[in-house]
Amino acid sequence: MTYPDTKNKGKGESGGQSAKLSPKEDFSQWYHELLMTGEIIDNRYPVKGMCVWFPFGFAIKKNVYGIIRQLLDPDHQETLFPLMIPENEFMKEAQHIKGFEEEVYWVTCGGTTPLEVKLALRPTSETAIYPMFKLWIRSHADMPLRIYQIVNTFRYETKHTRPLIRLREITSFKEAHTVHATWEEAAEQVEVAIKRYSEFYRRLAIPFLVSRRPSWDKFPGADYTTAIDVIMPDGKTLQVGTAHHLGSTFAKTYEITYEAEDGEQKLVNQTCYGISERCIAALISVHGDDKGLALPWEVAPVQVVIVPILLGDKEKVLEVCRDLLRILQQAGIRVELDTSDERPGAKFYKWEMKGVPIRLEVGPRDIEKGVVTVVRRDAEKLTLPREGLAQALVREAERLQAALYQRAEAFANSRIREVASIDEARAQTEAGVALVPWCEKEECGHQLEDLVEANMLGEPQYKSFSPAACAVCGKLTDKRTYMARQY
Ligand SMILES: Nc1ncnc2c1ncn2[C@@H]1O[C@H](COS(=O)(=O)NC(=O)[C@@H](N)CS)[C@@H](O)[C@H]1O
Numbered sequence: 135m136t137y138p139d140t141k142n143k144g145k146g147e148s149g150g151q152s153a154k155l156s157p158k159e160d161f162s163q164w165y166h167e168l169l170m171t172g173e174i175i176d177n178r179y180p181v182k183g184m185c186v187w188f189p190f191g192f193a194i195k196k197n198v199y200g201i202i203r204q205l206l207d208p209d210h211q212e213t214l215f216p217l218m219i220p221e222n223e224f225m226k227e228a229q230h231i232k233g234f235e236e237e238v239y240w241v242t243c244g245g246t247t248p249l250e251v252k253l254a255l256r257p258t259s260e261t262a263i264y265p266m267f268k269l270w271i272r273s274h275a276d277m278p279l280r281i282y283q284i285v286n287t288f289r290y291e292t293k294h295t296r297p298l299i300r301l302r303e304i305t306s307f308k309e310a311h312t313v314h315a316t317w318e319e320a321a322e323q324v325e326v327a328i329k330r331y332s333e334f335y336r337r338l339a340i341p342f343l344v345s346r347r348p349s350w351d352k353f354p355g356a357d358y359t360t361a362i363d364v365i366m367p368d369g370k371t372l373q374v375g376t377a378h379h380l381g382s383t384f385a386k387t388y389e390i391t392y393e394a395e396d397g398e399q400k401l402v403n404q405t406c407y408g409i410s411e412r413c414i415a416a417l418i419s420v421h422g423d424d425k426g427l428a429l430p431w432e433v434a435p436v437q438v439v440i441v442p443i444l445l446g447d448k449e450k451v452l453e454v455c456r457d458l459l460r461i462l463q464q465a466g467i468r469v470e471l472d473t474s475d476e477r478p479g480a481k482f483y484k485w486e487m488k489g490v491p492i493r494l495e496v497g498p499r500d501i502e503k504g505v506v507t508v509v510r511r512d513a514e515k516l517t518l519p520r521e522g523l524a525q526a527l528v529r530e531a532e533r534l535q536a537a538l539y540q541r542a543e544a545f546a547n548s549r550i551r552e553v554a555s556i557d558e559a560r561a562q563t564e565a566g567v568a569l570v571p572w573c574e575k576e577e578c579g580h581q582l583e584d585l586v587e588a589n590m591l592g593e594p595q596y597k598s599f600s601p602a603a604c605a606v607c608g609k610l611t612d613k614r615t616y617m618a619r620q621y
């Protein structure tokens with residue numbers, strides 16, 4: 135399948151390569167162009183905030199979400215709830231929790247027949263799932279209950295929409311919902327969720343921040359929200375995962391109780407935690423460079439591409455390449471042999487742009503010496519013997535993983551700085567994250583956001599700090615908040 139616009143896009147008139155776009159120079163243009171030329175997302179669908187997955191992008195997503203399933207399946211059960219939520223159930227949330235009534239889409243008729251009861255398209259599924267939890271939970275024995283689903287959800291976003299980042303149809307919304315007998319057990323589950331998300335982003339070689347959101351920015355109906363944020367190439371942050379302690383708020387609204395030992399009905403405690411395709415936006419943005427995508431081995435649809443250098447005895451070169459293809463396939467590696475009639479240089483450009491972790495070049499001289507030229511996407515070039523090549527490539531893949539993480543970590547660390555004053559925080563959040571002393575009083579928090587003109591990501595988790603003066607009121611505090619501009 136060819137996508138005419140993507141093939142020609144990215145090349146100048148001469149068919150050469152376009153002026154190299156760099157994520158650090160002009161992130162937004164680089165990002166939008168790469169989604170097209172990298173055949174990830176086609177943003178030309180005629181509904182605002184709704185996009186099409188190209189097959190290559192979809193293959194990346196399948197591998198990425200395969201990791202999420204691997205991390206959740208040992209102690210969660212995957213399931214599926216309906217897309218549409220009856221108004222009476224949805225409005226319970228709107229009355230009690232005032233979360234999503236401004237973001238929800240409604241279905242009001244079937245064909246030409248008006249519906250008795252309007253149906254909401256799930257913006258997230260608490261109001262679809264929790265009436266069923268009321269039926270499912272009877273006693274202690276039914277808990278802990280841990281389910282998740284990976285579905286599309288719909289939010290009438292009024293801010294600027296952006297592919298993968300701010301959508302009106304979120305196509306790959308992984309939402310987990312858990313039920314516990316006590317508040318403490320639910321709190322433990324929030325920690326488990328953050329640990330699984332941390333493992334997930336580490337396997338994508340993506341560094342991240344973990345913060346407790348300020349009370350005014352938690353999930354509607356939650357006791358607290360812990361969020362995972364990634365620093366994007368332009369220094370703004372992207373919220374790529376959230377875990378919410380819901381206490382018994384939804385249990386009250388949906389009357390979810392269990393019979394305790396003493397025979398009385400007790401309200402349950404709940405959590406929910408979600409990741410969307412923003413994780414793909416982070417993967418593309420954090421590792422991408424002026425050559426295009428750079429994909430970690432574990433999620434790359436094509437892990438190794440073989441480019442024959444057709445000089446001298448062409449048939450011999452092709453025969454050796456086909457042999458290599460078979461050996462690597464048998465070793466379980468996702469490998470392609472590019473026998474198209476483009477010049478090798480154009481092939482190098484194409485496969486680098488698509489983020490292929492390792493390229494093999496095989497020419498007559500390599501064959502003479504029984505070796506292969508190996509080019510890792512982070513530009514490491516080496517020569518390896520054909521003997522034992524598959525194992526050697528897996529080792530190179532591990533080195534690439536470490537190199538990608540180190541490159542990303544160095545960038546992220548360069549964009550975080552501890553500051554003491556509001557002016558320093560303003561300067562730092564122009565294109566980065568400021569770590570600001572904050573006494574945790576709400577009015578100081580609101581003043582901080584107003585005067586710094588950036589968002590509070592909240593209190594860094596798993597870190598402690600020495601006393602410093604709150605940047606607003608001067609009170610000594612060992613508390614800090616991250617601040618940044620957010621997508
Ligand atoms: N419009 C959107 N487009 C893409 N991703 C989004 C959008 N809105 C939220 N997300 C992502 O989805 C994650 C979960 O959304 S949420 O509102 O924070 N949490 C919930 O909906 C809870 N029910 C947990 S599943 C967010 O952390 C964010 O990464």
Ligand SMILES: [Zn+2]
Nearest residue numbers: 573578604607
């Ligand atoms: Zn203060």
